[in-house]
Structures are given as C-alpha cells and as structure tokens.
Amino acid sequence: MYPSIIQVDVIIPTQTKYLDFIGSIGERIAKELDTYTGDKAALAYQLNLVLTEATANAIKHANDQNQQDIVRVSICLNENVLNIKVYDKGQGFDLNSVPEPDFDNPKEGGMGLFFIRSTMDSVTYTKSDTENVLEIIKNLN
Template sequence: MSINSLKEVSRLMKESISLSLPSKPEYVSIARLTSSAIANSMGFNIEDIEDIRLAVGEACNNAVLHGRNGDSNFNINFTIYEDKFVIEIFDEGKGFEIEKCPEPDFSNPKESGLGLFIIESLMDEVEVISSPGEGTNVKMIKYLND
C-alpha cells in the first residue's frame, strides 16, 4: 500500500476503540452493548444496529467457546469510518481450518454450528482468518447507508 493510500485510509477513519475481555460468557454482553452504542452514534437504523449486535454476539460467543475458556482474553477492535463500521474479534484459541467448516444442514438442524452463517447473513462483509493452534480473527463490516 502506498503512502497516499495510507493517508486516505487515515483520513476516512474517525476513531478506533479496543476492548480486551475475559474469555467468559458473562462478558459477551459488554461487546454487544458497546457495538450497539457505537452503531447508534454513527447513525445506523435500528435494524442494522440489531444485526450488528447479534453478529458481534455470535463472534464473541465463538471466541469464548473456541478460545482458551476463561484463562485468557479475547480482543475486539471497533473502527469507525465515515461510511462503515469495522469490527474485528480476535482469540488465541485452538483455531480451525476454515475450508473444513461444514455448511449448515437446515434439513437436520443442530444446536450449534450456525454462528458463522448467521454472521455472514447479517453483515455486509465478513473475513475469517484462522489456523489450527494460532487462534481466530473475525473481521466484520457494515456499511452506513444513507
């Protein structure tokens, strides 16, 4: 990326907020509430705010479930741009091979395994980077529509 491209990204970025939360289920609500408050302040409509809140909750639940279960933290970066909201959730858990992640079977639903499908359904862009033994990074983007 060129210096001019980096300057343009910096110009468009308004603020960045980071949280480090214990890998325990009771802290997921803090991430959901924070994402809702930021999305509201950016001017998202109520449907988009609820989509963001639910996607953040799913990603954080995955970080807690598949992370190191209470003996470490998971991290969240909220980045506010003029036209979009970027949320990244990192855990230092066991990771997984994304290519081997099965598609949901709606004819034989299970209680788990829908998290990534839900996140991808609710957000405009989703990128998952994970490697066995190295944790997972889920990056979600929701664009602010006029």
C-alpha cells in the same frame, strides 16, 4: 483511507458473562451513526448479534474454556465502513470448511457464522503463530 471516526478496543476474559456487554457496544454505535440513512434499529440488532456470536465463538471454541485467556474486540468506523476484529490465541479453524447449517434438521449451535456471513459484507479469518483474527466488515452506505 478516511480518518477514524470511532475506534473502540475491548479486552475481556474468556468468560461468556461479558457477551451482553460486547453486544451492547455494537447497538450503541449503530444508534449514534448520524449519517447512516438505513434502519438504525435493524443495524443495532445485527451488530449486537454479530459481536456476541463472534466473541462467543472465540471464548467457547478458540480458547478451550481457559479463563486465564483473553479475547480482544476492535471496532473501527471509518466514514461508511465498519470494521470489527475479534482476536484470540486459540488453535484456530478454517473458515471455508464451516458448513452451512442444516435447516431441515436443525441442531443447537452452529448458526453463529451463518448469521455473521448473512448480515455482514465480508468475513475473513487469519491465523498466525501468535493470534487469530476474525475480521468482519459492514458497508454502511
């Protein structure tokens, strides 16, 4: 494993007013990647979207609108791998049971995990007695 180049840990209350802040961190990281040879603007957009959607899901679904709860977001860049973890203390869910969106009959909501899965390389979800973790990996080579 390579030494960490960038490590960002953010703890926010379960309030959606912090979503822009979380998304902007992803944008800023993408724009500062000196060794990334791909489209930095596209990566910045993807990271903003992924961080915003993952955090929004944790706030809206996992914590039942309890504003006393927190969501922790950890972003770690090791060489060419970006690892994002979103931690919450909600009831959790089964990632594999979330259906693909119905594009013929679209409805409001339900697109977040689809966007995350389609732009990132790996998405996993683990649930324990103390917390849940949505782990998202993007290979940057």
